[in-house]
Amino acid sequence: MLKYFLSFLYLFGSLTLMSQVKIRQASPLEGLLLEPADTVAGRAAGGAAGGAAARKYHPATHAYAIKIKYLPGGARVLRQLSGDIRIIEISSETQWKEWAQRAEFLVPVNDNWKLSPVLLGRMVSGEQARENEELLLSVGDIDLLKNTYSPLSGFSIQKADQASHTLQVKVPAGWIRTALKDKNIHFIAGSRRAITERELTGFDLSANKVNTAHRYWPTINGSGLTVSIKEKRPDTMDIDFRGRYVFSPGASSLMETHATTMATIASGAGNSFYTGKGVAWGSRISSANFETLLPDDDAALKTLSVSVQNHSYGTGIENYYGADAMAYDRQSNDNPLLLHVFSAGNSGTQAGSSGNYAGISGYANITGSFKMAKNNLVVGAVDSFGVVPALSSRGPAYDGRIKPELVAFGEDGSSGAAAIVSGTALLVQDACTKQSGVLPPAALVRSILANSADDIGSKGIDYVSGYGSVNALRAVQTVMDKRYDSGYVRNGQTGSHQIIVPSNAINLKVTISWNDPAATANTATALVNDLDLSLVHTASGKSWLPWVLNSFAHPDSLGLLPLRGRDSLNNMEQVRIDLPDAGEYSINVQGYALQAAEQAAGQAYFISWQYDTLPAFHFTYPVKGDQLFKGSTNAIRWSTPLTGTAQLDYSLDGGQTWKVATGDVKLSQGYFKWPTPDVYSSLLLRMTAGVSSYLSDTSGISRNLDIKTGFNCPDSFLIYWNKAAAVDQYRVYRLGDQYLENLVTLNDTALIQLSAANPYEYFTVSPVLPSGIDGMKSYTFNYKNQGVGCYLSNFLADATGTNEARLSLLLGSLYKVKKIVFEKWLSTRFETVASIEPVTQLQQIVNTPANNGLNIYRGRIELENGSVYYTRQEQVYFFNDESYYVFPNPVKQGSNIRILTQDPDNTIFLLYDATGKMVLKQAISSTFQEISTSGLQAGIYIYNIYKNGVRERSKKLIIQ
Helix, strand or coil: CHHHHHHHHHHHHHHHHHCCCCCCCCCCCCCCECCCHHHHHHHHHHCCCCCHHHECCCCCCCEEEEECCCCCCCCCEEEEEECCEEEEECCCHHHHHHHHCCCCEEEEECHHHHECHHHHHHHHHCCCCCCCEEEEEEECCHHHHHHHHCCCCCCEEEEEECCCCEEEEEECCCHHHHHHCCCCEEEEEECCCCEECCCCCCCCHHHHCHHHHHHHCCCCCCCCCEEEEECCECCCCCHHHCCCECCCCCCCCCECHHHHHHHHHHHCECCCCHHHECCCCCCEEEEECCCCCCCCCHHHHHHCCEEEEEECEECCCCCCCCHHHHHHHHHHHHCCCCEEEEECCCCCCCCCCCCCCCCCCCCCCCCCHHHHCCCCEEEEEECCCCCCCCCCCCCCCCCCCCCCCEEEECCCCHHHHHHHHHHHHHHHHHHHHHHHCCCCCHHHHHHHHHHCCECCCCCCCECCCECCECCHHHHHHHHHCCCEEEEEECECCEEEEEEEECCCEEEEEEEEECCCCCCCCCCCCCCCCEEEEEEEECCCCCEECCEECCCCCCHHHHCCCCEECCCCCCCEEEEEECCCCCEEEEEEEEEEECCHHHHHHCEEEEEEEEEEECCCCEEEECCCCCEEECCCEEEEEEECCCCCEEEEEEECCCCCCCEEEEEEEEHHHCEEEEECCCCCEEEEEEEEECCEEEECCCEEEECCCCEEEEEECCCEEEEEECCCCCCCEEEEEEECCCCEEEEEEECCCEEEEECCCCCCCEEEEEEECCCCCECCCCCCEEHHHCCCCCCEEEEEEEECCCCEEEEEEEECCCCCEEEEEEEEEECCEEEEEEEECCCCCCEEEEEEECCCEEEEEEEEEEECCCCEEECCCEEEEECCCCCEEEECCCECCCCEEEEEECCCCCEEEEEECCCCCEEEEEEECCCEEEEECCCCCCEEEEEEEEECCEEEEEEEEEEC
16 A cells, blocks of 8 residues: 555656646647648647648748757757747758658748737737837847838837847837738737836834844945836935935936835835835935836946846736846846846736636736746735735746745735845845955845745745745845855756754755846746756765746646755755754755856856754844834744744843733744833843743834924024933934934933034934933924924914904924013004913914904014014904905005905906096905005095996095
8 A cells, every 4th residue: 555655646746846847738839820720730739749730841931830859959949839849940841851750740830929928819819900009029130120110100119128139119000910020020029018016004124034134234234235226216305315316317207106115115214214214224226217118228227336126016917938038137147246126016816818827816927027037036025924915926937937036024015025125135235245345146146035035824935925035134144154155067067065064953945046048038938057956965865856846737736835856947946954964965056958158168056055053042023223112012023943832021121020921922923912011111022932031132112202393593493302201311313414313312302403503404303211222213304394483383363253353373382482472553553462471382372352454463472581583464354344445544645555355356446636537546456455655646535446337435535
């Protein structure tokens, strides 16, 4: 019985590994054959051999579909369809006869092999050509294409990538059918518009151990490096980018909040608030436009010193290796130090409509053919507790490769997840540069990020979370411990690297990555150079192959756990041993199948490794510099290979006394949601597992204070904040050229500064906790933009009741305010109508009698030092039974008369002298209007007011 069971396991394993290359193809030649489907296509799709119908020669075509185990030397492959079915070029009947004898079938095909799956589907269905369609082309000679089609009406080139011979063009209707016959054109796909993936509504650096990396390596922050955000332009005036934004001529002219958020997550300085601190907070930030989906000009990226480019956008589910993917792979080889990071998308519950995995919901829904490139990183989302949201797009890639490679925090979308990985890649680059003096190749960075990631979900690699959730702490630690290496290998050769594993080690992982050459657009399998990784224990001779996934196109197969075997799809492979034996291990890299270009020089590869040691435990949140919100539930986090339960204690007095937070912590869970005490205090944590206890850093419990402007006078200004319970000191910070700077520590809750001595505008404050550490900083604010003048924040006067005015004065501060006085204009001067002393509230409200017509009020603020500040004047009108008021009357010669009109529409003011001659005519256009008496002699006049042509008022006016 055991024999049959072992035979079953062997057969199951063999079928699983074979499925890496034998992906289901419904009909690889559908839409490509010249012959009727019932004579050739059936045999071709089914792989049947023999029969005249399976071998056809057509003198008018040079493109043939061939199924053959070993392709003859010198064959020019136009496109690989699947497995051993290819489209090749045959130039003569003699050549056809030679190959037909060895092939299972060899049949002519039409030119539709140049089309992407989407365009091919349109062509087969008979869909009409579209006017002004935008396309992506792969061509042999760009200049030849320009000369051939640029004179054509409706044809224009929008973007050309010289390195990969790829163009984005706009074409007239019917152009595609003409282009299919052009031998210079190798691939045609629709050009899509990029849309940003959903934006984050929350942010948590602790979920990916970024805060812990900041704590242990504060100088590793991405300084000297540049990240490019490819989408719309971020807000370049955001104070979290101050002094670090690098202008790019290729940036979009349009600003978007999404781009600002991505830049903040990747590299924000935390000047605005703690949530504004990104992963690589010391790096420079640049921008690029995603109007074109092709790579940016490589020379421009090098000029800006861009080493990581973030792409948090998509175009919809696309399951093929497009010309854009080929262009990105080409750029990665031309510029091997540049890493592209893409969001996976937010289509995780959907199914693709074309390709090997069409119609399978919940798999193969990565949003964009450019994300099918091999040398990039595609990142899915995970919540702060290690669960991949349903909307996060999943793999596999169109050919069964692992996508996404990583996941990171992004509860509301994969955009922010990609930005976290971009920032973490900058940290790895910074650590390598500080260690070796040179920027590391992107393939090494990919290896380190994948190898150091935390396994989540089902055990091992999978198509949902790839190699796991990125762990910034472990990634940087890998570099600091120098657990990485590199080499070159040729066909048939094996590179070997030795490592020593201690006796208390568990969870040994080794990952290889290499930049693979760009494949042909629309190829069935993207891998060009196939390397094989294995791990051998020197003393015992035991060996381990990497983990591989079942890529057969069925949900049951795609969800299976990985098995060990040879990987023939991915240019990143990983070996993991949960309980390794101690001693020396050999990491072996074999050159299995390399294209000719790499056979001489060899294919460069990069490896990294890590292991845990027992016992090991450390808190990852909070750590030094972190703050828990008081009176709220916070997630306490740790990292450990230990299992079982433990007790979590906390101390608010530096470890003198301890209280139990919980006695039933599951160590393997990695976090505990703790209702934090409602106090301002320092915090120590202690985890007790068995007889061992582990202490945390000293962190804090607090909340942000509310900081405001008290006054903003020409010579000085005052800022103030609310007092925190049991806090006696506060630390004030100002924003310098790039970052917040410590200004002063106070025992007060207010700060006065002379404007001439302090030109800074942005300030924040933090409580100094009993342990002497900073509490949470307030939101940084610009004291000049708070609408507060010299003590005055606002003054209003409104009509209320009958002939009564309501006066309201709002102060910015009570500091040294002695008296508030409300005044009213009476004929020739302002007179007091109300006085308040002492002043104990910021807002003062009084009601005062008002006359018919115009009433003018102001406020007066008197300080203890004798200084006086006045508000602006406010006006209140009362009409009662009168529709018009003309004043003053008498009026001084040359002065203005004022006309108060309840309804000014179609109203005219006429003035006559004593002889009856009209001396002034003025249309009334507003409720309150002034008319000059300049040029009029002293004397008695008569004024008339007409409305809609009817005289409504006639009275005497005296000019003195």
